[in-house]
Each structure stands twice: as C-alpha cells, then as structure tokens.
Amino acid sequence: MFPKTLLTRLLNIQYPLIQAPMSPLTTPELVANVSNAGGLGTIAAARMTGEQLKNEINRIRSLTDKPFGVNLFIPPNQSEISSQAIDSVRKQLKELLLDKRLNNCNIDIDLLRVELPRDLFPEQIEVVLNEKVSVLSFTFGCLSEDIIKNCKQLGIRLVGTATTTKEAIFLKERGCDAICLQGSEAGGHRGSFLTNDIEAIEQSTIGLQSLLSQTTQFIDPTSYPLIAAGGIMDGLGLANALISGASAVQMGTRFLTCHESTKLVPEPHRKLLLEAKNDINKLRPTVLTRAYTGKPARGIQTVITDFFCASENKAKVILPWQVQSQLVLPLCKFAAETKQVDFMQLWAGQNYARCANQSAATIVNQVIEQARDVLKC
Ligand SMILES: Cc1cc2nc3c(=O)[nH]c(=O)nc-3n(C[C@H](O)[C@H](O)[C@H](O)COP(=O)(O)O)c2cc1C
Structure with missing residues (x-):
C-alpha cells in the first residue's frame, strides 16, 4: 500500500x-x-x-x-478579430515559407478561413x-x-x-x-x-x-x-x-x-522525444511560445517558434487564442504528414529526455x- x-x-x-x-x-x-x-x-x-x-x-x-x-x-x-492583424499574420507566414522551405506545400495561406470559434x-x-x-x-x-x-x-x-x-x-x-x-x-x-x-x-x-x-x-x-x-x-x-x-x-x-499514445502523437514527434535520452546532440531546447495558438505554451523549438519569437527590431504580429491556430496549424499538420519536423507543433515539457x-x-x-x-x- x-x-x-x-x-x-x-x-x-x-x-x-x-x-x-x-x-x-x-x-x-x-x-x-x-x-x-x-x-x-x-x-x-x-x-x-x-x-x-x-x-x-x-x-x-x-x-x-x-x-x-x-x-x-x-x-x-470572445472579441472581434482585427482583419488588419489577420492580413499581417498571413503576410508573415508567406515570408516564412519563402525563407524556410516547407517542401511540396501547396497550402494557399490566403485561402485559409479565419473565424471566431464555436x-x-x-x-x-x-x-x-x-x-x-x-x-x-x-x-x-x-x-x-x-x-x-x-x-x-x-x-x-x-x-x-x-x-x-x-x-x-x-x-x-x-x-x-x-x-x-x-x-x-x-x-x-x-x-x-x-x-x-x-x-x-x-x-x-x-x-x-x-x-x-x-x-x-x-x-x-x-x-x-x-x-x-x-x-x-x-x-x-x-x-x-x-x-x-x-x-x-x-x-x-x-x-x-x-x-x-502512439495513435495520436505523430511519429516524428514521438521519435524526437525518445531519441534525446541517448544523444546530447539530439536534445533540442524547449521554448514558451505563442506562435501556434496565441497562448503561451511549451514545446520543442522549431522554425515556427523562432520566426514568431519577438526579435529586438522586428516584433511579429500574433493573433489571439484559438485564432492564430487557424492559420498556423494547417502548416504543422502538413509538416507532420510529410515528416518535416522543423515545421511541426512539438509540445513537450523541459524534462522530456x-x-x-x-x-x-x-x-x-x-x-x-x-x-x-x-x-x-
Ligand atoms: C501535449 C500536451 C497537451 C496538454 N493539454 C492540456 C489540456 O488539454 N488541459 C490541461 O489542463 N493541461 C494540458 N497540458 C498541461 C498538463 O496538464 C500539465 O500541466 C503538464 O503536462 C505537466 O508538465 P509535464 O508535461 O512536464 O509533465 C498539456 C500538456 C501537454 C504536454
């Protein structure tokens, strides 16, 4: 007992x-x-x-x-979503896709719907x-x-x-x-x-x-x-x-x-969590980020978290909770399906190794x- x-x-x-x-x-x-x-x-x-x-x-x-x-x-x-802010995030994501390659991605950022969630x-x-x-x-x-x-x-x-x-x-x-x-x-x-x-x-x-x-x-x-x-x-x-x-x-x-959990956690995410324990070079840092959903959350650092991290001279626009995700998560989902780990959403606590x-x-x-x-x- x-x-x-x-x-x-x-x-x-x-x-x-x-x-x-x-x-x-x-x-x-x-x-x-x-x-x-x-x-x-x-x-x-x-x-x-x-x-x-x-x-x-x-x-x-x-x-x-x-x-x-x-x-x-x-x-x-719930508050109204500013269309100017939505346009800014669309523009930023297009910049990101031009700068860092998400291979074979045909998602048209301008066609992604943004609405107040139910x-x-x-x-x-x-x-x-x-x-x-x-x-x-x-x-x-x-x-x-x-x-x-x-x-x-x-x-x-x-x-x-x-x-x-x-x-x-x-x-x-x-x-x-x-x-x-x-x-x-x-x-x-x-x-x-x-x-x-x-x-x-x-x-x-x-x-x-x-x-x-x-x-x-x-x-x-x-x-x-x-x-x-x-x-x-x-x-x-x-x-x-x-x-x-x-x-x-x-x-x-x-x-x-x-x-x-294997049914729901994408394989590349699972692999990253598991391989860190044996190889210090595979132990990536985690960050607190609003990049994926508009609310602070901890996950493994990726191209997306780096991009939305406010840098000294160029702070990025981030949409509110439940709205930001409508533009960002379709990219993450595609990245998970095509195993492009740097664009995925990789939630993890600091002690994940x-x-x-x-x-x-x-x-x-x-x-x-x-x-x-x-x-x-
Ligand atoms: C992938 C993931 C999803 C989570 N989703 C929720 C959630 O839906 N509701 C909630 O109250 N906490 C959620 N949490 C936070 C957990 O309740 C808890 O605070 C956290 O997992 C504890 O830290 P650890 O991940 O280091 O064990 C989530 C955590 C993770 C890792």
Whole structure:
C-alpha cells in the first residue's frame, strides 16, 4: 500500500499520480489504463463536442470501473478579430515559407478561413453534469458560481489550474476542491488567467519548486490538496513533490511516448522525444511560445517558434487564442504528414529526455515503486 494523501482520499484513488489531460493527444485507452493502474486518468475534452465527450466517457467506462477525470478549457471573452492583424499574420507566414522551405506545400495561406470559434463549453458542461463524472479539472480560469454549485451538489470534485500563488488562492476561495500548480517546466499550454497572454510569458513563469514552496506559505498543504505539475517524469519527482507539500503529481510529457499514445502523437514527434535520452546532440531546447495558438505554451523549438519569437527590431504580429491556430496549424499538420519536423507543433515539457517507450501501466508502476524506494514506504 502506498501511503494515502489528501488527494488520494478525496478522489478515492490508490496512487497520488494523475495523467495530465493532453488535448488533442489523449486516447481513451491511456485514460482507462492509468485509472486501472491506480492513478487518475483524465479525458482532454477541450476540443470535443458534447456528443464526442459523451461517447468518450462511455468508452472509458467500458474499459474501467475506476474514477477518471474530464478536463475543460474555460472559454475566453470572445472579441472581434482585427482583419488588419489577420492580413499581417498571413503576410508573415508567406515570408516564412519563402525563407524556410516547407517542401511540396501547396497550402494557399490566403485561402485559409479565419473565424471566431464555436463555443463548445456549454454543451461540454451539460455532459459533465449529466454523466456525473468523478472529477472535473479545468484551466485558463475558473468556473462560474452556478456551475461550481451544480458540480458540488452532484459530488463532482473540482480541480483548478494555477501558475502563480495568487491564482491558487483565487481558485481555492471560489470553492475548488484541489489545485494543480503548474510550474513553468510543464509541456503544453500555461493555464495562466490573472495575467494576459503576453504578460503571462514574462510574469508567470515560475518553476515548480518555487511555486510549490511559495504557495504552501499561503495555503496549508496539510489541510488542502495541492497537485504538482511540470517536469515530473519519475519516482524521484513524485517523492520530491510529496516531501515539498504536494498531495499528488500530474504528469503529461512522460505519457506522450507511452504505447497508448502512439495513435495520436505523430511519429516524428514521438521519435524526437525518445531519441534525446541517448544523444546530447539530439536534445533540442524547449521554448514558451505563442506562435501556434496565441497562448503561451511549451514545446520543442522549431522554425515556427523562432520566426514568431519577438526579435529586438522586428516584433511579429500574433493573433489571439484559438485564432492564430487557424492559420498556423494547417502548416504543422502538413509538416507532420510529410515528416518535416522543423515545421511541426512539438509540445513537450523541459524534462522530456526522460521519455520512454512503455505502457501507461508500466509508467505508473515504475514511478510508484521508485517513489516508495526513495520515501522508504
Ligand atoms: C501535449 C500536451 C497537451 C496538454 N493539454 C492540456 C489540456 O488539454 N488541459 C490541461 O489542463 N493541461 C494540458 N497540458 C498541461 C498538463 O496538464 C500539465 O500541466 C503538464 O503536462 C505537466 O508538465 P509535464 O508535461 O512536464 O509533465 C498539456 C500538456 C501537454 C504536454
């Protein structure tokens, strides 16, 4: 038996290990197998319609009778998209394609449609409530008072994401049952919401150890569950987080190369993550970038991240969240299909060189065994 923590008791799970939702790269098999192994699997539902989410929940319920979570993005306040800014980004992308070759690419940047995305959140929440899922985690903000009340009435546990201590206090005061503290090492999007997307890169990039230590000065970790995320790849990371006050860890990047993820993670992305561990020359840096989606996110440096990185004399125009991606992702998708890795979207946390080709259950078991060794429990 692994020692119980506040979070394992709260969620009724065996181990203090959560598989991070990774939209759109999380398969139902991954979620179910992590839950079956004693952790908490999480559906990355951000881009799903209500119907897709319902089907996903049913599929996972056919694979496990253990608790699992659903993760959603809090929707932004939609604002008009400036046509001048869209034209600037189209022009920039054409410059990029002239300068750096994306071979055999016939995509006409001028023909790519840009529109305000459909708000899927109301239908997603309806399914979460109807299906009475065990855990609802969310990022980029907080749920409304009404939704929080409805979830509480149904016994749905709420986990918010914070990238600063201020955000953690904000989420706790609004009634979250636990907070996931996301250190700046983390792969994928930063969950920041008390700063805007531009400030977030500069003001909210606190490493996990500092974020956890600072937060435990204001939130007592012996009576309120904190979850540590960012750069945790093994049992040492889990043990360290538990010693530092966390009640569990949330791991994303480590699960990107597991067997259950091969269907959704493009092969060149998987290869880059796996080959870094044996060859220092293949260990590429990761960067926090708004290049792909308009929101800060961590991934491996590419031609696209370099291009949109504001240089001293020529800052680039970047469109807002959910709009920038409509022009950039078609290029990334083509690059993935044709294995031109420098133009791909390669989400990864800073500690990705510890990725391995294993099953999800092996990862959970190894992490727990190693933590047990370190903690002598
Ligand atoms: C590919 C990828 C996609 C992600 N998508 C989501 C998401 O949909 N929702 C969310 O709350 N967090 C998302 N995250 C962030 C994770 O919840 C978590 O903070 C992060 O994976 C932890 O750092 P690590 O990747 O170093 O383990 C994503 C992370 C990755 C790597």
